[in-house]
Amino acid sequence: MNKIGERLYNGLIKENPTFVLALGMCPTLAVTTSAMNGLGMGLTTTAVLVLSNLIISLLRKVIPNRVRIPAFIVIVASFVTMVQLLLQAYLPSLNESLGVYIPLIVVNCIILGRAESYAYHNKPIASFFDGLGMGLGFAVALTLIGAVRELLGLGTVFGYKVTPAGYVPMNIFVLAPGAFFVLAIITAIQNAIKDKMPEQKKKDSKHPAGCTEDCTKCGQKGCEHRFYDADASTENPNKNEKEDK
Amino acid sequence: MAEEVLEKNNTTEKEVQGKKVNQELPIPYQVSSNPHVRSKSTTGSIMLMVIIALLPAAGFGIYNFGLKALLLIAVTICFAVGTEALCNIVRKQKQTVSDLSAIVTGLLLALNLPVNLPWWMAAIGAVFAILVVKMLFGGIGQNFMNPALGGRCFLLIAFPLQMTNFITDAYTGATPLAALKSGEAVKVTDMILGKTSGTIGETSMIAILIGACFLLITGIIDLKVPASYILSFALFVLVFGGHGWDPAYLAAQLAGGGLMLGAFFMATDYATRPITKWGQIVYGIFLGVMTGIFRLFGPSAEGVSYAIIIGNLLVPLIEKATAPIPFGYTRASFKAQKKGGKK
Numbered sequence: 001m002n003k004i005g006e007r008l009y010n011g012l013i014k015e016n017p018t019f020v021l022a023l024g025m026c027p028t029l030a031v032t033t034s035a036m037n038g039l040g041m042g043l044t045t046t047a048v049l050v051l052s053n054l055i056i057s058l059l060r061k062v063i064p065n066r067v068r069i070p071a072f073i074v075i076v077a078s079f080v081t082m083v084q085l086l087l088q089a090y091l092p093s094l095n096e097s098l099g100v101y102i103p104l105i106v107v108n109c110i111i112l113g114r115a116e117s118y119a120y121h122n123k124p125i126a127s128f129f130d131g132l133g134m135g136l137g138f139a140v141a142l143t144l145i146g147a148v149r150e151l152l153g154l155g156t157v158f159g160y161k162v163t164p165a166g167y168v169p170m171n172i173f174v175l176a177p178g179a180f181f182v183l184a185i186i187t188a189i190q191n192a193i194k195d196k197m198p199e200q201k202k203k204d205s206k207h208p209a210g211c212t213e214d215c216t217k218c219g220q221k222g223c224e225h226r227f228y229d230a231d232a233s234t235e236n237p238n239k240n241e242k243e244d245k
Numbered sequence: 246m247a248e249e250v251l252e253k254n255n256t257t258e259k260e261v262q263g264k265k266v267n268q269e270l271p272i273p274y275q276v277s278s279n280p281h282v283r284s285k286s287t288t289g290s291i292m293l294m295v296i297i298a299l300l301p302a303a304g305f306g307i308y309n310f311g312l313k314a315l316l317l318i319a320v321t322i323c324f325a326v327g328t329e330a331l332c333n334i335v336r337k338q339k340q341t342v343s344d345l346s347a348i349v350t351g352l353l354l355a356l357n358l359p360v361n362l363p364w365w366m367a368a369i370g371a372v373f374a375i376l377v378v379k380m381l382f383g384g385i386g387q388n389f390m391n392p393a394l395g396g397r398c399f400l401l402i403a404f405p406l407q408m409t410n411f412i413t414d415a416y417t418g419a420t421p422l423a424a425l426k427s428g429e430a431v432k433v434t435d436m437i438l439g440k441t442s443g444t445i446g447e448t449s450m451i452a453i454l455i456g457a458c459f460l461l462i463t464g465i466i467d468l469k470v471p472a473s474y475i476l477s478f479a480l481f482v483l484v485f486g487g488h489g490w491d492p493a494y495l496a497a498q499l500a501g502g503g504l505m506l507g508a509f510f511m512a513t514d515y516a517t518r519p520i521t522k523w524g525q526i527v528y529g530i531f532l533g534v535m536t537g538i539f540r541l542f543g544p545s546a547e548g549v550s551y552a553i554i555i556g557n558l559l560v561p562l563i564e565k566a567t568a569p570i571p572f573g574y575t576r577a578s579f580k581a582q583k584k585g586g587k588k
Contacts, residue, residue, distance in 0.1 A: 168366070170403035177402065181377070 004129045011133020017110045018141035019187050024110045027101050028142060029179040035158045038146025040094045042139025044087065044102065046132065048079045049111050053119040053131030055079075060120050072115045077106045110138060141186075148182045149173045288385065291515075292345035294465050298456035299352050299510065305452040306445035310360040310413060314445045318355040320364045324371035325351030332380040346385050350374055353393035353510060356446025357503065357550065358400070359411050366404055370396040390557045391514050394507075394550045401550070409545075416442035422501040422546040425494070433493055436500040447503045457509035470518055471508040473529025474536075478504065481537030504536065507549040517557040524560075524567040531563075532556045 017023045027045070032038040052075050056063070063071045084102045087095040095102065105111065114134055119127040147157050153173030155163040163169075172178050307314045329347040333340050351371055358367055374396030379388045388395075401408045411420050418424065420443050421431045435441050439449025446453070460466045479495060488494040499505075512518060512532055519528050532552050539548020570579045 168363075168404060168407070170369075171405065172399060172403040175402065 003126055007126060007129040008133040008136070011130065011135070011137040012140065013137070015134075016137040016141060016190075017134055018138060018145075018183075019190050021110075021113075022187075023113055024108050024138060026104065027108065028145065028183060029176070031098055031101050032142055032146040032149055032179060032182075033174050034150040034154070034156075035143055035147035036094075037097055038142035038144075039139060040091070041098055041101065042135070042142040044083055044098070045105055045108060045110070046135025046139055047083055048076065048105055049114060049135040049138075050128060050131040051079045052076045052111055053114055053127040054124055056115045056119040057122060057124040057127035063120075068116075068120060069112070072112055073106065076111055076115070080105045110134060144186060145179070145182050148186070149178050152182075153178060288344040288346065291465055292349050294460065294463055295349050295510070296345065296352065298459045298465075299349070299356065299446070301452040301455045302356060302446040302449065302506065303352060305439055305449040306356060306360075309415070309439060309448060310445060314355075314360050316364060317358060317360065317362065317367050317445065318352060321355040321358075321367050321371040322348055322351035324368045325354070325375050328372050328375040329380065332376065332384075336380075338384075341384055344385060347375060350379070350392045350396075353446075354396045356506060357393065357397045357444050359408060359444055360413060361410050362400075362404075362407055366400060366407060369403070370400040373399045386516050388516055389560075390554050391511050391517050394511055394554050394557075397550050398554060411442040411444075413442065418442065420502070420546065421497060422540070425497055425501065426540075426546040431497050431501070433496045433500060436497060441501075443501075444503065447506045450500045450505050453505045453509060457505070460509065460513075466509065466513040469522065469525040470512050470529045470532075473526045474508045474512055474532045475499065475504070477530040477533030478536050479533075481534055482541070485537065485541055487541075498540070502540075502547045503549040507536075507553055508532075511550075512553050512556070517560060519560050519563045519567065521564055521567045521569055523569075524563045527563050527567060528556055528560065531559065 011017070015021055018028055024045075027041055031041045052072070055075050056072060059071075059075075080103060083105075084095070087098075087102065114131060118130045122130070151157050151162065152170050153175075155161060155167050155169045170178075173182065303318060307318075325347045326342055330340065330342045332338075333342070351374075354370055354374055355367065358370070374392040377399075378390055378392040378395035379385070382388050419427070419429075421436050421441050424431050436448075437450045439452060441448050457466075457471070461468065479499060482495055482498045483490065486494060486498070512529065519525050535552035535555060536548050539551055540546065570576055574582065
């Protein structure tokens with residue numbers, strides 16, 4: 001149970017695919033013109049991610065290491081096709097507004113990234129919840145970006161008018177530049193919050209004892225404040241030799 | 246005297262060598278790193294000159310469009326300075342408001358706005374110019390794009406209707422450039438004097454040229470960028486304008502819109518133009534060609550601001566391509582040195 005919670009927390013906050021890992025930028029920037037589009041794209045990706053993670057995890061001992069990427073793509077592509085057919089049947093308007101970005105989920109790097117780094121090495125249940133956490137993290141991020149862009153660019157959120165009558169919407173936020181502005185600003189805000197959280201504080205940012213702040217005369221090689229590597233020329237060859245062995 | 250000093254130096258050296266080898270020598274003279282000869286001009290004094298040079302254009306704008314123009318200028322300057330001050334306080338950095346660059350940005354932005362623009366839109370433009378274009382990239386000198394033009398282009402995309410509404414009580418027609426584009430006749434004398442519609446500061450060619458002459462005489466700017474910009478634009482219009490050799494059409498293209506304001510006050514911005522001599526000429530020609538393309542073949546009548554910000558983005562490349570050969574090298578030996586260095 002603990003593992004499930006940890007996976008969900010990891011996907012939603014700690015390694016949020018959009019704001020922390022900066023993966024899947026193409027759909028993030030392209031489809032978030034409104035909160036509804038963002039949510040639709042996020043949930044579609046979540047569905048594909050959860051199912052593909054589960055299947056890849058189940059098949060992880062069957063898929064040979066050499067052809068794992070083509071195998072992942074086949075699995076992901078079949079789920080994307082299913083999801084697209086379902087969308088066409090039941091949510092044609094969403095399908096139309098997301099357009100080509102639904103088929104493009106096949107090559108979404110979040111999905112391939114999770115398959116490669118998590119599902120291929122872990123048990124099915126954990127992989128399932130890893131996909132759920134990552135997918136929901138993506139959906140939350142896209143909905144947030146979409147909501148901000150829609151609010152500033154159209155004066156509405158989820159289609160409901162929320163701004164006063166005198167507000168003149170700023171078109172730029174619905175256009176491409178607005179996506180970059182909003183994504184960058186939200187990422188900056190969440191980084192600022194993260195830096196203030198106690199657990200995220202850097203372990204030892206103080207200068208070591210006896211520091212004269214003169215790195216040229218300092219013998220402490222492990223110091224992270226050391227701004228140049230005096231022994232780089234002599235150390236590097238040794239390093240390479242070790243790696244070769 | 247000289248011999249005495251020499252003797253003294255010798256004795257200290259010997260004594261030191263006799264006692265301790267590693268002891269540091271007391272240095273008898275001050276050694277400081279270059280530059281050793283400094284000019285008296287500071288960022289603040291240069292910016293003050295630019296503000297003085299902009300006053301004729303701003304004054305004429307207020308005379309032409311009334312007190313609303315003054316209000317808009319005041320709003321953009323206040324918000325630009327306020328944003329910069331706030332940024333420095335929040336980031337706990339040295340306060341840079343006193344170098345007057347935020348005032349120049351605010352003033353230039355206001356001169357690029359139509360007088361009908363609601364004041365809060367102008368305020369958004371000023372905040373964007375300072376916060377996003379200037380301060381987020383590291384403050385004065387670090388901006389990759391002219392802040393005032395960045396703010397103007399942001400407003401142009403954000404509020405296209407309000408930014409292209411030039412109809413006032415005095416002028417109900419289209420801007421001269423728009424009229425020119427749709428094939429109507431324009432009065433060139435009015436355009437040179439400034440009795441036309443347009444943004445606050447761009448209408449009067451004479452007022453802008455007075456300020457530009459002041460900057461040229463005081464040596465704040467030189468003619469490399471403006472001259473190559475205006476000449477290449479004129480040539481482009483002659484070749485592709487479709488009017489052949491028509492002095493009236495050419496004069497209207499030169500006097501209309503933001504060309505003069507852009508060429509003398511915004512393309513010459515120290516932080517966003519190339520440093521190298523040939524780079525500045527290449528940059529000016531590029532701006533002229535881009536402005537020509539935007540004006541003649543683009544959907545809108547004006548293109549100076551987009552041309553300049555695209556030019557700003559290319560500045561690092563232009564500088565790299567036109568890096569001068571250092572003293573003591575020939576072209577061939579410098580190339581050989583560069584190739585050798587890469588290995």
